[in-house]
Amino acid sequence: MPELIFSRPLKPADPHFAEQLARLENPGNSPTRSGGRQKRALAITRKLWRPGRTLKVSFLGSPDAALKSAIFRTASQWLTRSGANLALALSTDNDPRAQIRVRTGRSLPRNESCAGTDALAMPAETMNLNVEPGDAAFEHVVLHEFGHALGAEHEHQHPEASIPWNVEAVVHAAATQSGWTRQQVIDEMIARQADVGLLRTQYDPGSVMHYPVPQAFTHGDWEIGLNSHLSEKDLAFMRRAYPFQAAT
Template sequence: MISPMIPRCRYRVDPLRSYELAVAENPLNAPGGSGNRRKRSLGVASKFWKPGRTLWVSFLGAPDRRLKMSIFELASQWLDLSGANLEIDLAEDDDKKATIRILTGPHLPHSLSDIGTDALAYGEDTMCINVPLGHDFFENTVLHEFGHALGAEHEHRHPDADIPWNEQVVLQSHMAAGWTEADVRQQILSKIDDVGLRKTAYDRTSIMHYAVPQAFTHGDWEVALPQQLSEKDLEFMRLAYPHD
Protein backbone atom coordinates (compact mmCIF):
# COMPACT_ATOMS: atom_id res chain seq x y z
CA MET A 1 0.00 0.00 0.00
CA ILE A 2 1.33 3.43 -0.96
CA SER A 3 1.61 5.77 2.01
CA PRO A 4 -0.46 8.99 1.86
CA MET A 5 2.56 10.65 3.49
CA ILE A 6 4.77 10.56 0.38
CA PRO A 7 6.00 14.16 -0.01
CA ARG A 8 5.18 15.90 -3.26
CA CYS A 9 5.92 19.12 -5.09
CA ARG A 10 3.08 21.38 -6.14
CA TYR A 11 2.63 22.45 -9.77
CA ARG A 12 -0.17 25.00 -9.81
CA VAL A 13 1.23 28.26 -11.21
CA ASP A 14 0.69 29.25 -14.82
CA PRO A 15 4.10 28.98 -16.56
CA LEU A 16 4.14 32.63 -17.69
CA ARG A 17 3.16 33.87 -14.23
CA SER A 18 5.78 31.58 -12.70
CA TYR A 19 8.44 33.04 -14.99
CA GLU A 20 7.45 36.63 -14.28
CA LEU A 21 7.56 36.12 -10.52
CA ALA A 22 10.91 34.36 -10.67
CA VAL A 23 12.62 37.03 -12.77
CA ALA A 24 11.17 39.86 -10.68
CA GLU A 25 12.53 38.18 -7.54
CA ASN A 26 15.93 37.34 -9.03
CA PRO A 27 16.93 38.58 -12.52
CA LEU A 28 19.53 35.78 -12.65
CA ASN A 29 16.61 33.39 -13.12
CA ALA A 30 16.15 34.64 -16.68
CA PRO A 31 17.42 32.16 -19.31
CA GLY A 32 21.05 32.80 -20.15
CA GLY A 33 21.36 35.38 -17.44
CA SER A 34 23.04 33.50 -14.63
CA GLY A 35 26.00 31.54 -15.96
CA ASN A 36 27.36 28.96 -13.55
CA ARG A 37 25.05 30.18 -10.81
CA ARG A 38 22.29 28.04 -12.29
CA LYS A 39 24.00 24.77 -11.42
CA ARG A 40 22.07 22.52 -9.07
CA SER A 41 21.79 19.06 -7.56
CA LEU A 42 18.53 19.26 -9.30
CA GLY A 43 16.96 22.64 -8.75
CA VAL A 44 14.60 24.61 -10.92
CA ALA A 45 16.92 27.40 -12.03
CA SER A 46 14.08 29.71 -13.00
CA LYS A 47 12.64 29.69 -9.47
CA PHE A 48 15.58 30.44 -7.17
CA TRP A 49 15.23 33.17 -4.56
CA LYS A 50 17.53 36.18 -4.65
CA PRO A 51 20.79 35.23 -2.89
CA GLY A 52 21.28 37.03 0.40
CA ARG A 53 17.62 37.52 1.21
CA THR A 54 15.70 36.26 4.24
CA LEU A 55 12.74 33.94 3.74
CA TRP A 56 10.14 34.42 6.48
CA VAL A 57 8.33 31.27 7.60
CA SER A 58 4.87 31.41 9.18
CA PHE A 59 2.72 28.57 10.51
CA LEU A 60 -0.99 28.82 9.79
CA GLY A 61 -3.47 27.89 12.50
CA ALA A 62 -0.97 28.19 15.38
CA PRO A 63 0.15 24.55 15.72
CA ASP A 64 1.99 23.18 18.74
CA ARG A 65 5.22 25.09 19.42
CA ARG A 66 7.27 21.89 19.67
CA LEU A 67 6.10 20.86 16.20
CA LYS A 68 6.86 24.31 14.77
CA MET A 69 10.35 24.43 16.22
CA SER A 70 11.14 20.89 15.06
CA ILE A 71 10.12 21.78 11.50
CA PHE A 72 12.04 25.05 11.57
CA GLU A 73 15.21 23.46 12.97
CA LEU A 74 15.15 20.76 10.29
CA ALA A 75 14.54 23.31 7.54
CA SER A 76 17.48 25.38 8.80
CA GLN A 77 19.84 22.47 8.10
CA TRP A 78 19.73 23.28 4.39
CA LEU A 79 21.45 26.60 5.08
CA ASP A 80 23.36 25.92 8.28
CA LEU A 81 25.15 22.88 6.84
CA SER A 82 25.75 24.29 3.37
CA GLY A 83 26.75 27.85 4.20
CA ALA A 84 24.59 29.07 1.32
CA ASN A 85 23.87 32.77 0.93
CA LEU A 86 20.27 32.66 2.11
CA GLU A 87 18.51 32.84 5.47
CA ILE A 88 15.22 31.68 6.93
CA ASP A 89 13.58 33.15 10.01
CA LEU A 90 10.32 32.66 11.90
CA ALA A 91 7.46 35.09 11.42
CA GLU A 92 4.38 35.31 13.63
CA ASP A 93 1.72 32.64 13.19
CA ASP A 94 -0.84 33.29 10.46
CA ASP A 95 1.28 35.97 8.78
CA LYS A 96 -0.11 36.05 5.24
CA LYS A 97 2.82 38.22 4.13
CA ALA A 98 5.44 35.63 5.12
CA THR A 99 7.37 34.05 2.25
CA ILE A 100 6.64 30.44 3.21
CA ARG A 101 3.31 29.70 4.89
CA ILE A 102 2.85 26.22 6.36
CA LEU A 103 -0.25 24.20 7.17
CA THR A 104 0.23 21.15 9.40
CA GLY A 105 -1.93 18.26 10.51
CA PRO A 106 -2.81 14.64 9.73
CA HIS A 107 -6.11 15.78 8.18
CA LEU A 108 -4.23 17.17 5.17
CA PRO A 109 -4.37 14.86 2.11
CA HIS A 110 -0.71 15.34 1.18
CA SER A 111 2.59 16.85 2.21
CA LEU A 112 3.61 19.20 -0.59
CA SER A 113 5.27 22.51 -1.38
CA ASP A 114 5.36 25.09 -4.10
CA ILE A 115 8.73 25.19 -5.84
CA GLY A 116 10.85 28.21 -4.98
CA THR A 117 9.44 31.54 -6.14
CA ASP A 118 6.11 29.96 -7.14
CA ALA A 119 5.22 30.62 -3.48
CA LEU A 120 4.84 34.29 -4.42
CA ALA A 121 1.79 33.57 -6.56
CA TYR A 122 -0.64 32.89 -3.72
CA GLY A 123 -1.72 34.37 -0.39
CA GLU A 124 -2.67 31.11 1.30
CA ASP A 125 -0.51 28.15 2.29
CA THR A 126 2.62 27.44 0.24
CA MET A 127 3.49 24.18 2.04
CA CYS A 128 1.57 21.39 3.78
CA ILE A 129 3.06 18.88 6.24
CA ASN A 130 0.74 16.00 7.19
CA VAL A 131 3.30 13.84 9.02
CA PRO A 132 3.19 14.02 12.84
CA LEU A 133 6.23 14.72 14.96
CA GLY A 134 7.94 11.45 15.89
CA HIS A 135 6.79 9.57 12.78
CA ASP A 136 9.45 7.63 10.85
CA PHE A 137 8.82 9.86 7.80
CA PHE A 138 8.91 13.19 9.67
CA GLU A 139 12.51 14.24 9.04
CA ASN A 140 12.50 13.08 5.43
CA THR A 141 9.25 14.92 4.71
CA VAL A 142 10.26 18.24 6.24
CA LEU A 143 13.70 18.28 4.60
CA HIS A 144 12.21 17.19 1.26
CA GLU A 145 9.49 19.84 1.22
CA PHE A 146 11.88 22.62 2.19
CA GLY A 147 14.12 21.46 -0.64
CA HIS A 148 11.23 22.22 -2.98
CA ALA A 149 10.64 25.56 -1.26
CA LEU A 150 14.27 26.45 -1.96
CA GLY A 151 14.04 25.48 -5.64
CA ALA A 152 14.90 21.77 -5.82
CA GLU A 153 13.05 19.28 -8.00
CA HIS A 154 12.70 15.52 -7.47
CA GLU A 155 16.07 13.85 -7.87
CA HIS A 156 14.59 10.61 -9.24
CA ARG A 157 13.48 12.72 -12.24
CA HIS A 158 17.06 13.77 -12.94
CA PRO A 159 17.76 13.39 -16.69
CA ASP A 160 20.71 11.08 -15.93
CA ALA A 161 18.87 8.88 -13.42
CA ASP A 162 18.11 5.93 -15.76
CA ILE A 163 15.99 4.15 -13.14
CA PRO A 164 14.69 0.88 -14.66
CA TRP A 165 11.09 1.59 -13.67
CA ASN A 166 8.49 -1.11 -13.93
CA GLU A 167 5.96 1.47 -15.03
CA GLN A 168 2.96 -0.84 -14.88
CA VAL A 169 3.61 -1.73 -11.23
CA VAL A 170 4.36 1.88 -10.27
CA LEU A 171 1.18 3.11 -11.93
CA GLN A 172 -1.03 0.36 -10.51
CA SER A 173 0.33 0.75 -6.98
CA HIS A 174 -0.05 4.50 -6.82
CA MET A 175 -3.38 4.69 -8.63
CA ALA A 176 -4.79 2.12 -6.20
CA ALA A 177 -3.85 4.61 -3.46
CA GLY A 178 -5.72 7.45 -5.15
CA TRP A 179 -3.05 9.02 -7.37
CA THR A 180 -4.00 9.84 -10.94
CA GLU A 181 -1.83 8.62 -13.81
CA ALA A 182 -0.88 12.26 -14.42
CA ASP A 183 0.26 12.54 -10.79
CA VAL A 184 2.45 9.45 -11.09
CA ARG A 185 4.08 10.58 -14.29
CA GLN A 186 4.60 14.16 -13.11
CA GLN A 187 5.91 13.31 -9.65
CA ILE A 188 7.80 10.08 -10.38
CA LEU A 189 8.21 8.69 -13.87
CA SER A 190 8.81 11.61 -16.22
CA LYS A 191 12.35 12.92 -16.50
CA ILE A 192 13.06 16.63 -16.46
CA ASP A 193 14.01 17.87 -19.91
CA ASP A 194 17.76 18.26 -20.24
CA VAL A 195 17.60 21.36 -22.42
CA GLY A 196 20.34 23.73 -21.38
CA LEU A 197 20.17 22.16 -17.94
CA ARG A 198 23.04 22.79 -15.56
CA LYS A 199 23.35 20.09 -12.97
CA THR A 200 25.61 18.03 -10.80
CA ALA A 201 25.68 14.24 -11.11
CA TYR A 202 22.57 12.24 -10.31
CA ASP A 203 22.48 11.48 -6.58
CA ARG A 204 20.68 8.38 -5.26
CA THR A 205 21.26 9.59 -1.69
CA SER A 206 19.59 13.00 -2.15
CA ILE A 207 16.79 13.90 0.25
CA MET A 208 14.90 14.87 -2.90
CA HIS A 209 14.88 11.24 -4.10
CA TYR A 210 11.88 9.02 -3.41
CA ALA A 211 12.41 5.62 -1.86
CA VAL A 212 12.29 3.06 -4.69
CA PRO A 213 11.33 -0.45 -3.61
CA GLN A 214 12.63 -3.41 -5.61
CA ALA A 215 9.09 -4.17 -6.78
CA PHE A 216 8.97 -0.87 -8.67
CA THR A 217 11.94 -1.67 -10.90
CA HIS A 218 13.25 -4.29 -13.28
CA GLY A 219 16.36 -6.14 -12.15
CA ASP A 220 18.28 -5.53 -8.94
CA TRP A 221 17.62 -1.84 -8.30
CA GLU A 222 16.24 -0.05 -5.23
CA VAL A 223 16.78 3.06 -3.09
CA ALA A 224 16.13 3.31 0.64
CA LEU A 225 14.26 6.28 2.08
CA PRO A 226 16.81 9.10 2.57
CA GLN A 227 16.87 10.45 6.12
CA GLN A 228 19.34 13.32 5.87
CA LEU A 229 20.80 15.84 3.47
CA SER A 230 23.46 14.46 1.15
CA GLU A 231 26.71 16.16 0.18
CA LYS A 232 25.24 16.99 -3.23
CA ASP A 233 22.16 18.48 -1.58
CA LEU A 234 24.48 20.86 0.26
CA GLU A 235 26.45 21.54 -2.91
CA PHE A 236 23.16 22.42 -4.61
CA MET A 237 22.47 25.08 -1.99
CA ARG A 238 25.92 26.63 -2.38
CA LEU A 239 25.59 26.72 -6.16
CA ALA A 240 22.04 28.04 -6.11
CA TYR A 241 22.82 30.75 -3.55
CA PRO A 242 26.45 31.85 -3.92
CA HIS A 243 28.14 34.56 -1.88
CA ASP A 244 29.77 36.26 -4.86
Protein backbone atom coordinates in the same frame (compact mmCIF):
# COMPACT_ATOMS: atom_id res chain seq x y z
CA MET B 1 1.88 -3.13 -1.64
CA PRO B 2 4.58 -0.61 -0.58
CA GLU B 3 3.29 2.46 1.23
CA LEU B 4 3.75 5.62 -0.80
CA ILE B 5 5.43 8.72 0.60
CA PHE B 6 5.17 10.51 -2.73
CA SER B 7 3.88 14.05 -2.98
CA ARG B 8 2.93 16.29 -5.86
CA PRO B 9 3.99 19.93 -6.11
CA LEU B 10 1.70 22.70 -4.96
CA LYS B 11 1.25 24.80 -8.09
CA PRO B 12 -0.01 28.36 -8.56
CA ALA B 13 -3.19 28.88 -10.54
CA ASP B 14 -1.43 31.14 -13.05
CA PRO B 15 1.97 29.65 -14.02
CA HIS B 16 2.78 32.54 -16.39
CA PHE B 17 2.35 35.07 -13.58
CA ALA B 18 4.52 32.86 -11.37
CA GLU B 19 7.26 32.89 -14.02
CA GLN B 20 7.15 36.68 -14.19
CA LEU B 21 7.54 36.86 -10.42
CA ALA B 22 10.45 34.40 -10.57
CA ARG B 23 12.34 36.63 -13.01
CA LEU B 24 11.63 39.74 -10.96
CA GLU B 25 12.86 38.01 -7.81
CA ASN B 26 16.05 36.72 -9.41
CA PRO B 27 17.16 37.74 -12.95
CA GLY B 28 19.12 34.48 -13.08
CA ASN B 29 15.78 32.69 -13.35
CA SER B 30 15.29 33.95 -16.91
CA PRO B 31 14.31 31.06 -19.18
CA THR B 32 16.75 28.97 -21.17
CA ARG B 33 15.57 27.31 -24.36
CA SER B 34 16.34 23.90 -25.78
CA GLY B 35 15.26 22.08 -28.89
CA GLY B 36 16.51 21.91 -32.45
CA ARG B 37 13.38 23.47 -33.93
CA GLN B 38 11.77 26.59 -32.57
CA LYS B 39 8.31 25.03 -32.44
CA ARG B 40 9.70 22.27 -30.22
CA ALA B 41 11.83 24.55 -28.08
CA LEU B 42 11.36 24.04 -24.36
CA ALA B 43 11.62 27.11 -22.13
CA ILE B 44 12.79 26.44 -18.59
CA THR B 45 12.35 29.13 -15.95
CA ARG B 46 14.29 28.57 -12.74
CA LYS B 47 12.56 29.25 -9.44
CA LEU B 48 15.48 30.21 -7.20
CA TRP B 49 15.28 33.00 -4.67
CA ARG B 50 17.60 35.99 -4.84
CA PRO B 51 20.90 35.12 -3.11
CA GLY B 52 21.26 36.93 0.20
CA ARG B 53 17.54 36.81 0.89
CA THR B 54 16.07 36.09 4.31
CA LEU B 55 12.92 34.05 3.79
CA LYS B 56 10.27 34.33 6.47
CA VAL B 57 8.56 31.11 7.54
CA SER B 58 5.10 31.41 9.07
CA PHE B 59 2.83 28.65 10.37
CA LEU B 60 -0.88 28.92 9.65
CA GLY B 61 -3.53 28.15 12.25
CA SER B 62 -1.22 28.51 15.28
CA PRO B 63 -0.02 24.89 15.64
CA ASP B 64 1.77 23.47 18.67
CA ALA B 65 4.98 25.33 19.50
CA ALA B 66 7.02 22.13 19.78
CA LEU B 67 5.89 21.05 16.31
CA LYS B 68 6.82 24.41 14.80
CA SER B 69 10.21 24.32 16.49
CA ALA B 70 10.94 20.79 15.25
CA ILE B 71 9.97 21.61 11.68
CA PHE B 72 11.89 24.89 11.58
CA ARG B 73 14.99 23.36 13.18
CA THR B 74 14.99 20.47 10.71
CA ALA B 75 14.38 22.71 7.68
CA SER B 76 17.15 25.11 8.69
CA GLN B 77 19.74 22.36 8.13
CA TRP B 78 19.62 23.15 4.41
CA LEU B 79 21.27 26.50 5.05
CA THR B 80 23.18 26.11 8.31
CA ARG B 81 24.99 23.01 7.02
CA SER B 82 25.56 24.19 3.45
CA GLY B 83 26.68 27.73 4.23
CA ALA B 84 24.58 28.97 1.29
CA ASN B 85 23.88 32.68 0.91
CA LEU B 86 20.27 32.45 2.04
CA ALA B 87 18.54 32.45 5.42
CA LEU B 88 15.32 31.31 7.04
CA ALA B 89 13.67 33.33 9.81
CA LEU B 90 10.70 32.19 11.88
CA SER B 91 7.89 34.75 11.63
CA THR B 92 4.71 35.12 13.65
CA ASP B 93 1.84 32.73 13.00
CA ASN B 94 -0.50 33.55 10.12
CA ASP B 95 1.83 36.14 8.60
CA PRO B 96 0.52 36.82 5.06
CA ARG B 97 3.80 38.54 4.12
CA ALA B 98 5.95 35.47 4.86
CA GLN B 99 7.40 33.88 1.75
CA ILE B 100 6.90 30.33 3.11
CA ARG B 101 3.54 29.72 4.77
CA VAL B 102 3.14 26.26 6.28
CA ARG B 103 -0.11 24.53 7.16
CA THR B 104 0.22 21.48 9.42
CA GLY B 105 -2.11 18.76 10.64
CA ARG B 106 -2.77 15.04 10.48
CA SER B 107 -5.96 15.70 8.53
CA LEU B 108 -4.10 17.12 5.54
CA PRO B 109 -4.27 14.59 2.68
CA ARG B 110 -0.65 14.96 1.56
CA ASN B 111 2.71 16.63 2.06
CA GLU B 112 3.41 19.20 -0.63
CA SER B 113 5.22 22.44 -1.32
CA CYS B 114 5.52 25.10 -3.95
CA ALA B 115 8.71 25.07 -5.99
CA GLY B 116 10.81 28.02 -4.86
CA THR B 117 9.49 31.37 -6.08
CA ASP B 118 6.14 29.86 -7.09
CA ALA B 119 5.26 30.70 -3.49
CA LEU B 120 5.12 34.37 -4.48
CA ALA B 121 2.05 33.64 -6.61
CA MET B 122 0.14 31.74 -3.89
CA PRO B 123 -2.61 33.53 -1.94
CA ALA B 124 -2.62 31.19 1.07
CA GLU B 125 -0.43 28.28 2.19
CA THR B 126 2.71 27.45 0.20
CA MET B 127 3.36 24.15 1.98
CA ASN B 128 1.32 21.41 3.66
CA LEU B 129 2.84 18.99 6.19
CA ASN B 130 0.95 16.16 7.89
CA VAL B 131 3.94 14.62 9.71
CA GLU B 132 5.01 15.03 13.34
CA PRO B 133 8.24 14.40 15.28
CA GLY B 134 8.61 10.71 15.98
CA ASP B 135 7.19 9.67 12.60
CA ALA B 136 9.60 7.48 10.65
CA ALA B 137 9.34 9.85 7.68
CA PHE B 138 9.42 13.16 9.58
CA GLU B 139 12.98 14.22 8.70
CA HIS B 140 12.67 13.05 5.10
CA VAL B 141 9.38 14.83 4.51
CA VAL B 142 10.39 18.13 6.12
CA LEU B 143 13.78 18.28 4.39
CA HIS B 144 12.25 17.19 1.08
CA GLU B 145 9.45 19.75 1.09
CA PHE B 146 11.68 22.60 2.27
CA GLY B 147 14.15 21.55 -0.42
CA HIS B 148 11.41 22.27 -2.94
CA ALA B 149 10.63 25.56 -1.19
CA LEU B 150 14.29 26.56 -1.68
CA GLY B 151 14.24 25.59 -5.36
CA ALA B 152 15.56 22.01 -5.40
CA GLU B 153 14.14 19.58 -7.96
CA HIS B 154 13.19 15.91 -7.64
CA GLU B 155 16.35 13.82 -7.82
CA HIS B 156 14.62 10.71 -9.21
CA GLN B 157 13.84 12.82 -12.30
CA HIS B 158 17.46 13.90 -12.74
CA PRO B 159 18.51 13.83 -16.43
CA GLU B 160 21.15 11.20 -15.59
CA ALA B 161 18.88 8.94 -13.54
CA SER B 162 18.41 5.49 -15.10
CA ILE B 163 15.88 3.91 -12.78
CA PRO B 164 14.51 0.63 -14.21
CA TRP B 165 10.92 1.50 -13.36
CA ASN B 166 8.20 -1.12 -13.39
CA VAL B 167 5.75 1.44 -14.66
CA GLU B 168 2.62 -0.68 -14.29
CA ALA B 169 3.43 -1.47 -10.64
CA VAL B 170 3.94 2.22 -9.86
CA VAL B 171 0.77 3.25 -11.68
CA HIS B 172 -1.27 0.65 -9.80
CA ALA B 173 0.10 1.64 -6.38
CA ALA B 174 -0.24 5.38 -6.99
CA ALA B 175 -3.80 5.02 -8.31
CA THR B 176 -4.88 2.77 -5.44
CA GLN B 177 -3.31 4.71 -2.58
CA SER B 178 -3.23 8.30 -3.83
CA GLY B 179 -5.68 8.50 -6.70
CA TRP B 180 -2.99 9.49 -9.19
CA THR B 181 -3.61 9.09 -12.90
CA ARG B 182 -1.14 7.36 -15.19
CA GLN B 183 -0.11 10.75 -16.60
CA GLN B 184 0.55 12.11 -13.11
CA VAL B 185 2.80 9.14 -12.39
CA ILE B 186 4.71 9.76 -15.60
CA ASP B 187 5.00 13.51 -14.98
CA GLU B 188 5.93 13.40 -11.28
CA MET B 189 7.96 10.18 -11.05
CA ILE B 190 9.00 8.49 -14.25
CA ALA B 191 9.87 11.24 -16.71
CA ARG B 192 13.38 12.66 -16.52
CA GLN B 193 13.82 16.42 -16.73
CA ALA B 194 15.13 18.04 -19.87
CA ASP B 195 18.85 18.68 -19.45
CA VAL B 196 18.63 22.42 -20.03
CA GLY B 197 18.67 25.38 -17.70
CA LEU B 198 18.98 23.16 -14.64
CA LEU B 199 21.28 23.95 -11.77
CA ARG B 200 22.34 20.54 -10.55
CA THR B 201 25.05 18.20 -9.39
CA GLN B 202 25.56 14.66 -10.68
CA TYR B 203 22.73 12.21 -10.05
CA ASP B 204 22.64 11.37 -6.35
CA PRO B 205 20.63 8.33 -5.19
CA GLY B 206 21.35 9.41 -1.60
CA SER B 207 19.68 12.81 -1.99
CA VAL B 208 16.83 13.71 0.33
CA MET B 209 15.10 14.98 -2.83
CA HIS B 210 14.91 11.40 -4.14
CA TYR B 211 11.66 9.53 -3.65
CA PRO B 212 12.10 6.18 -1.92
CA VAL B 213 11.88 3.51 -4.61
CA PRO B 214 10.91 0.06 -3.28
CA GLN B 215 12.05 -3.07 -5.06
CA ALA B 216 8.48 -3.76 -6.16
CA PHE B 217 8.54 -0.59 -8.29
CA THR B 218 11.53 -1.61 -10.39
CA HIS B 219 12.78 -4.41 -12.61
CA GLY B 220 15.81 -6.32 -11.37
CA ASP B 221 17.69 -5.74 -8.13
CA TRP B 222 17.21 -1.98 -7.71
CA GLU B 223 15.78 0.06 -4.85
CA ILE B 224 16.30 3.29 -2.89
CA GLY B 225 15.45 3.58 0.79
CA LEU B 226 14.06 6.53 2.71
CA ASN B 227 16.75 9.22 2.62
CA SER B 228 16.35 11.21 5.84
CA HIS B 229 19.62 13.17 5.85
CA LEU B 230 21.06 15.81 3.57
CA SER B 231 23.73 14.38 1.32
CA GLU B 232 26.95 16.16 0.40
CA LYS B 233 25.52 16.77 -3.06
CA ASP B 234 22.36 18.25 -1.54
CA LEU B 235 24.54 20.73 0.30
CA ALA B 236 26.69 21.40 -2.78
CA PHE B 237 23.55 22.18 -4.79
CA MET B 238 22.43 24.73 -2.22
CA ARG B 239 25.82 26.47 -2.29
CA ARG B 240 25.68 26.67 -6.09
CA ALA B 241 22.10 27.94 -6.05
CA TYR B 242 22.88 30.68 -3.52
CA PRO B 243 26.50 31.82 -3.86
CA PHE B 244 28.03 34.79 -2.11
CA GLN B 245 29.42 36.07 -5.39
CA ALA B 246 27.82 35.79 -8.79
CA ALA B 247 29.52 33.39 -11.15
CA THR B 248 31.64 35.08 -13.82
